[in-house]
Every structure is written in structure tokens, then in C-alpha cells.
Amino acid sequence: MSQADLAMEGHAPGLVTGIPPFSVPAKKMAIWLFIIADAATFAGCLVAYGFLRNGTPHWPTPFHSIVNVAIMTFILLTSSLTMLFGVRAAKAGDKSAAFRWTLITAIGGIIFALLHIREWLGLIGEGMTMFHNPWGTSLFGASFFSITGLHLLHVTGGVIALLAVGIRYMGGRYKADDLEVTGLYWHFVDLVWMFVVPLVYLLNLSH
Amino acid sequence: MTDAPDIHRSEPAARYTESAGRYVVIYVCLLILAALQFVIAYSNVSTFGMFARMLLIAIAEAGLALLFFMHLWAEKRGFLLFVVIFTGFVLLAMQYGWTDSNRMDTGAPYSQPNAGVVSQ
Numbered sequence: 010m011s012q013a014d015l016a017m018e019g020h021a022p023g024l025v026t027g028i029p030p031f032s033v034p035a036k037k038m039a040i041w042l043f044i045i046a047d048a049a050t051f052a053g054c055l056v057a058y059g060f061l062r063n064g065t066p067h068w069p070t071p072f073h074s075i076v077n078v079a080i081m082t083f084i085l086l087t088s089s090l091t092m093l094f095g096v097r098a099a100k101a102g103d104k105s106a107a108f109r110w111t112l113i114t115a116i117g118g119i120i121f122a123l124l125h126i127r128e129w130l131g132l133i134g135e136g137m138t139m140f141h142n143p144w145g146t147s148l149f150g151a152s153f154f155s156i157t158g159l160h161l162l163h164v165t166g167g168v169i170a171l172l173a174v175g176i177r178y179m180g181g182r183y184k185a186d187d188l189e190v191t192g193l194y195w196h197f198v199d200l201v202w203m204f205v206v207p208l209v210y211l212l213n214l215s216h
Numbered sequence: 217m218t219d220a221p222d223i224h225r226s227e228p229a230a231r232y233t234e235s236a237g238r239y240v241v242i243y244v245c246l247l248i249l250a251a252l253q254f255v256i257a258y259s260n261v262s263t264f265g266m267f268a269r270m271l272l273i274a275i276a277e278a279g280l281a282l283l284f285f286m287h288l289w290a291e292k293r294g295f296l297l298f299v300v301i302f303t304g305f306v307l308l309a310m311q312y313g314w315t316d317s318n319r320m321d322t323g324a325p326y327s328q329p330n331a332g333v334v335s336q
Contacts, residue, residue: 031295041299049306056310063314075254082250089285090243094236196285203250203277207270211257 040190044197047163051201054159055208058152062212069144070215071135078210081124082202085164088117089199092171096192099178099185107188111175114195118168125161129154153209160205163198170194242284249277 029035062068072078095110132153136143142150174191177183256269283289288296 031292031298033291033295045299045303045306048303049310052307052310056313060313060316064316075257079254083247086243086246086250089281090239093239093285097236097239193286196281199285200278200281203274203281206250207253207257207267207274211253211270212263212267214257216258 034186036186036190037193040193044193047197048201051156051159051204054156055204058156058208061148061152065146065148067145068213069142069146069149070213071132071137071142071144071149072210072214075210075214077124077128078206081121081128082206084117084121084124085199085202088114088121089196091117092192092195095175096185096189099188102185104179107185108175108179111171111178111188115168115171115175118164118171118195122161122164122168125157125164129157149213156205156209160198160201163201167191167195167198238284242280246277246280249273249280 029038031038033041091110092114095107095114098110099107137150137153139151139154140147170191174183174187178185178188253270253273256266256273259266261269282299288299
């Protein structure tokens with residue numbers, strides 16, 4: 010028995026054979042662990058928001074129109090689809106198509122961010138800040154800007170990642186797997202928005 | 217020294233060979249579900265009823281996105297269970313504070329302003 014065999018004795022089979030846990034490559038496992046942790050972060054924020062909303066009488070309902078948020082939702086969902094096409098093209102070895110779809114996805118993210126900022130500016134123009142708003146409890150502004158700001162930060166990071174990975178993939182430094190990992194992150198950002206919209210926007214519509 | 221291999225032999229090879237049509241079908245389903253949330257927002261139901269309906273739809277949307285957009289369905293069942301059980305447990309554990317939130321609103325002792333204050 011060699012010294013290496015002796016050293017490995019007692020370890021799980023995966024460590025000995027080199028097969029990764031659940032047969033998931035290391036990069037993908039890393040992004041999944043990040044997604045699970047980030048899901049807990051967002052869930053913590055949304056639960057805290059729900060806690061405050063439930064426990065605060067006369068919670069403000071300042072939103073008159075859902076047009077902007079509907080457009081933002083449509084753009085983010087569509088960008089998820091274009092990301093899928095990009096990863097699919099990359100797996101098929103079609104570099105230029107993969108780069109093109111990734112670029113379209115990033116543009117979708119940029120449009121989303123711009124619409125988000127426009128909406129923020131509108132609310133700020135109506136007198137809403139982190140610590141004050143004309144409709145009632147100041148907790149509303151704090152929680153609204155915190156949650157949507159955290160999501161906007163993720164979108165911005167995602168756009169930068171998409172551009173960086175897309176360009177390096179086109180240049181041959183990154184592989185299709187790297188694009189896939191970035192895509193998983195982008196889908197997660199989309200997934201979080203599905204919870205932010207009803208809780209933060211739709212339940213605060215003025216009827 | 218060489219880099220570690222990027223693709224492992226145990227990784228299923230056919231993971232991204234799903235047709236584009238399937239992606240589009242899931243995308244349309246997600247759009248319909250999202251639209252349904254917007255319709256509910258204008259319906260004449262209580263805030264709690266609205267919240268419950270919207271949350272159920274959001275969970276359905278998240279499930280579709282996780283399984284088909286993020287390809288969790290194509291991964292090994294063990295990995296799917298790991299993600300679902302681990303995340304589910306953390307999310308459920310976070311619901312621990314709702315009773316206290318209700319207490320703040322509905323008025324258990326000392327929850328209301330001036331409750332328990334003895335006038336001099």
C-alpha cells in the first residue's frame with residue numbers, strides 16, 4: 010500500500026476518486042452555494058419588510074401606476090430567456106451567437122436599471138427619502154429603498170459580470186461553463202424580482 | 217503545473233440540448249403568472265388574501281425558473297433535494313417572527329402606545 014493510499018484511507022469516496030459532490034463541477038457548485046446564501050439574504054430583507062408592514066398601522070400605499078414595474082418585469086423575464094439562448098449557443102460551440110445573446114441580456118439589464126433609477130427619482134421628487142415620506146411611516150422609504158436597492162445592486166453586478174465574462178468568452182479566455190455560471194446568477198436575480206414585485210409594489214397600490 | 221479540468225466526466229452531456237421551444241413555453245408561462253399577479257393587485261380582496269395569492273404565484277414562478285431556467289431538474293436528484301431542503305429550511309425558519317409582528321399590530325399587553333403606563 011502506497012503512502013498516498015494510506016493518507017486517503019478513511020476519506021469519503023468522492024475525495025479519493027475525484028468525482029465532485031453531486032457530480033456538479035466546482036464552479037457551478039460555488040455559484041449554487043452563493044445563490045442559496047443570497048436567497049437567505051433577500052428572504053431576510055423581505056421577511057423583515059413583511060414584519061414591519063404587518064406590525065405598522067396605516068402603511069403607505071403610494072403607487073398609482075403599475076406600468077413602469079410591469080415593463081421592468083417584462084424586460085427582466087425576457088433577459089432570462091436571452092441568457093438561456095446565449096448559454097445554449099455557447100454549449101453548442103457557436104461563439105458569436107453566444108456573445109450576441111449575452112450582450113442582449115446585458116442591454117436588458119441596463120434598461121431595467123435605468124427604469125428603476127427613473128422610478129426612484131420620481132419617488133424622490135414626490136418627497137420620499139430613506140427617512141421621510143409624505144404618506145406616513147418613515148419605515149416605508151427605508152424598507153423600499155433597501156430592498157429595491159439591494160436588487161438593483163445585484164442587477165448592476167450582473168450586467169458587469171455578463172459583459173466581463175462575455176468579452177472574455179469571446180476572446181477565448183473563458184469557456185461555455187463560465188457563461189453558464191453567470192447565467193445561473195442572472196436567473197437568480199430574475200427569480201428574486203418575482204417576490205419583490207408583489208410584496209413591495211403590488212401590495213402598496215393605492216386603490 | 218496544469219489547471220484542473222473544467223468539465224468532469226460525470227457531468228451529464230445532454231443538459232443544454234433542450235429545445236428553444238421549451239424555453240419559450242416556460243417563458244410564456246412565467247409571463248402569464250406575472251400578469252396574474254398584476255390582475256390580483258386590482259381585484260377586490262383583502263390584503264391578506266391578495267398577499268396569499270401573490271405569494272403562491274411567486275412560488276410557482278420561482279419553481280419554474282429554478283427547475284427549467286436554472287436546470288435544477290436536469291441535475292442529480294440528490295443535488296435538487298440538497299438545494300430545496302436546505303433553502304426551504306432556512307426560509308421557513310425565518311417565519312419565526314410573525315407571531316411577534318401580529319402582537320405589535322393586534323395589541324397584546326404592552327404592544328400599544330401608553331399600554332401599561334401608570335398615570336401619576
